[in-house]
Amino acid sequence: MRAANGTDYAEFQNEILSFYREHGRALPWRQTSDPYAILVSEFMLQQTQTQRVIPKYARWLEEFPTVRALADAPFTQVLRYWVGLGYNRRARYLHECAKKIVREFDGAVPSNPAALRTLPGIGAYTAAAVAAFAYDKPTIFIETNIRAVFIHFFFSYREEVSDKEIAPLVRASLYEEDPRTWYYALMDYGAALKKRRDNPNRQSKHYVKQSQFKGSLRQARGAIIRALIAQPLQTHDELAANSCADTAVQTALFNRALEALLREGFVAKFEHLYTLAPNFKDDAPSAK
Structure with a gap:
């Protein structure tokens, strides 16, 4: 050419x-032409190593095999299957993405990159990649x-x-x-x-060396999410002890991470107890 x-x-x-x-x-998302499965893989592969994604991808599709299954699931369940991939905002975007696809596209992942870009968490790269991998479009x-x-x-x-x-x-x-x-x-x-x-x-002009995960805010955020999945309602001291024991993060870092998760709506406070959000009032067990 x-x-x-x-x-x-x-x-x-x-x-x-x-x-x-x-x-x-021979990666699993290359063995399918299902646009939803390919969409899931693109969300998971953002800033995450391929080998970490493979087992999570398989379990995710077992639990949420279709767009509608994901859209109907409570966010607490979505987070439970996302833990280990990091950057939990992507889980929220993917969940909201599924809801919008059901609501506005009758459950079918759009093939047009412009339509894909109207979905939560999808930018130019993801829209073009999904169109190419799911629909073989020359993006x-x-x-x-x-x-x-x-x-x-x-x-x-x-x-x-x-x-x-x-x-x-x-x-x-x-x-x-x-x-x-x-x-x-x-x-x-x-x-x-x-x-x-x-x-x-x-x-590359755009090269940025990835920051170390150990001792980072990302590590502390993940520890808090894991702790609340294991035990949905915890006091501040209980949550701090469980999260810091998990990662050996410092208390100051834990507090910064918790404040960020509260501000972003991943964690909610119910009286003196912390739990996952949103919908925690509907999904969480009653405080004793």
């Missing part, structure tokens, strides 16, 4: 697709592994490479006969690149 600028991308496409035929990963998007591939092949001696420079190359080299397979191939090639050499994304 020759682009308008005269560049022939056939060799590039052949290398990527040949690698995928020999080394492509254009960039994520970390795709970015690594294009920097490796086209900007190997550059620093501060922007996604605005990469996007036209993604468009020009798109394997339009099978966008779904093409993007999976790019992602797997990029994942392999980062294992065998320095991460090409360090040359």
Whole structure:
């Protein structure tokens, strides 16, 4: 294939697709064309390692096999099956997303990226990815592994490479006969690149080193959620003891995390007891 600028991308496409035929990963969300299952995988894979997602993904689909099943579930149950993936806002967005799909799209995940972007928690990347993977639409998007591939092949001696420079190359080299397979191939090639050499994304203008999880606010937030799933109603001291014992986080960090969860509506206070929210008045057992 020759682009308008005269560049022939056939060799590039052949290398990527040949690698995928020999080394492509057989991930569970690649074995289905169910748009809902693919939507779930996209939410789970945001900022979370693939190997952590695989078992959670399988259990999630057993518990919530359809959009309607997820939409009808109480949020406390949704959180219970999300624990371990981190960034609990994504669980809330996915739950609200399912409700809106049932309410406005009769339970069918939209195929149009513009319609997908009207759903909670879905931005340009997720909308384009779901359209490509669920409906094989030739959308254009960039994520970390795709970015690594294009920097490796086209900007190997550059620093501060922007996604605005990469996007036209993604468009020009798109394997339009099978966008779904093409993007999976790019992602797997990029994942392999980062294992065998320095991460090409360090040359990206958008590169941010991920902060350490241990001792972080994210760790404390997760500990509080786990503690409240195990025991729905707890006093401040009980919740602090259970959460800090789980993670060895400092009391000050626990308090910051609890304040944030209350402010964001993940945790609610009922008289002197803390519990998961929303709908805790309906779902939680009565205080004794």
